[in-house]
Amino acid sequence: MTELMIQDAKTLADWSYIAISKHFKKILKHEAEVIQDKDPEELHQMRVGMRRLRSACTGFSYALNLPKAANEKNVGKVARILGELRDIDVLEEALKQQYQPVLPKPEQKALNTALKILSDKRDKTFLKVKKILQGDLYSNLKEAFQEWLDKPIYQDLGYLAIQTVLPDLLLPQVSHFLLHPAWLIGNNSIELHKNWTPEEVENLLHKQGYIVHNLRKEAKRTRYNMELFTEFYGESYQNYLQDVKTIQSILGEIQDCFVLADFLTDVFGKNLEDGIPTLLNKLQEIRYEKWNEWQDLRGKFLNPETRQEFHLTILASESKKLVETNGLTHV
Incomplete structure (x- = not known):
C-alpha cells in the first residue's frame, strides 16, 4: 500500500491512518532490542510507541474499524508490562545517579541493599516483558494492526473533513x-x-x-x-x-x-x-x-x-x- 503523506491527509480517516502507522512502526523498530535487553532507552522508546498507539486508538475511535485483536485494551496490556520494567529502570537510575552520590557514606552503603533488591526485581519483571513480547497476545496484536494498515476499514464518520470534527x-x-x-x-x-x-x-x-x-x-x-x-x-x-x-x-x-x-x-x-x-x-x-x-x-x-x-x-x-x-x- 502507498504511504499516506501528511500534506495529502484531508479526512479524519486519513489522520487516524497516519497516527497508527507512525506509532506502530516505532513499536516494531525497538522490539528486537527490547527483547535483547541491552539498552534501557530501547524499552523507553517502545513504551512511548505503545502509549501513543493506545492514545491514537482512543482519540480516533470515531473513525476506526479495527480488527478485534487490535484494540485499545490489548495495547494497554502490553504497555503496562513494558511500563513496569521502565519504572524500575527509572527508579534505579534515580538512586544511582541522582541520590546516592550526594548522600553521606553510611546512606550510600545502605542504598546498595536497595539496589540489589531492585536488580532482582528487574530480572523477574524482564522475564514478564520477554514472555508477553514472545506470546500470542502481542503476536496477534501486531498481525491485526498490520492487516488493518494494509487494508484499512473506517466508520462512516471517518470520511468527514478533519476541519469539521x-x-x-x-x-x-x-x-x-x-x-x-x-x-x-x-x-x-x-x-x-x-x-x-x-x-x-x-x-x-x-x-x-x-x-x-x-x-x-x-x-x-x-x-x-x-x-x-x-x-x-x-x-x-x-x-x-x-x-x-x-x-x-x-x-x-x-x-x-x-x-x-x-x-x-x-x-x-x-x-x-x-x-x-x-x-x-x-x-x-x-x-x-x-x-x-x-x-x-x-x-x-x-x-x-x-x-x-x-x-x-x-x-x-x-x-x-x-x-x-x-x-x-x-x-
Whole structure:
C-alpha cells in the first residue's frame, strides 16, 4: 500500500491512518532490542510507541474499524508490562545517579541493599516483558494492526473533513483535564492558599496525593491527544500544550518521590528513618519544591479567562493549513 503523506491527509480517516502507522512502526523498530535487553532507552522508546498507539486508538475511535485483536485494551496490556520494567529502570537510575552520590557514606552503603533488591526485581519483571513480547497476545496484536494498515476499514464518520470534527475530538479530553478535582485540592474555593509550610504540603499529599497523581495521568492523556493535531494550530495552541506537558512533568516528579519512598519503606521497614534520613529529607524537599512550581500553573488554569481562551484556541484552528474535502479519501 502507498504511504499516506501528511500534506495529502484531508479526512479524519486519513489522520487516524497516519497516527497508527507512525506509532506502530516505532513499536516494531525497538522490539528486537527490547527483547535483547541491552539498552534501557530501547524499552523507553517502545513504551512511548505503545502509549501513543493506545492514545491514537482512543482519540480516533470515531473513525476506526479495527480488527478485534487490535484494540485499545490489548495495547494497554502490553504497555503496562513494558511500563513496569521502565519504572524500575527509572527508579534505579534515580538512586544511582541522582541520590546516592550526594548522600553521606553510611546512606550510600545502605542504598546498595536497595539496589540489589531492585536488580532482582528487574530480572523477574524482564522475564514478564520477554514472555508477553514472545506470546500470542502481542503476536496477534501486531498481525491485526498490520492487516488493518494494509487494508484499512473506517466508520462512516471517518470520511468527514478533519476541519469539521477537530474541536469535537479535542474538547472532551480538555474538559476532563480542566474539571479534575485535583485543581481544588486543599481548597474550598478557587482562591489558592499561598505560603504553605512543608509540613502542610506533606500532610495534604499523604492524604490526597492520589488525586494529584490522577491529574498527572489526565494531563498525559490531554498531551497525547493534543500532539496528534499540532499541524493545525499556531503559537497559542503550542503554549497550552507546553503548559500541559509541564504540569505532567511537575506532578510526575512528585509521584516519583512517593514511588521511591514506598520502595524504600518495603526495603528498610522500621529502620527507614534511621537508615537513610538524608534521602528522606531530600525527597520531602523535592515534593515541596514541585508543589510550589505547580501553584503558578494551578492558578493560571483556575482563571476563567485562561479556561475560555483554551477552548477558543481549539475552536480556532488555522484553516489555511487544512484542506477541505467533500468526497471520500481512500488510503
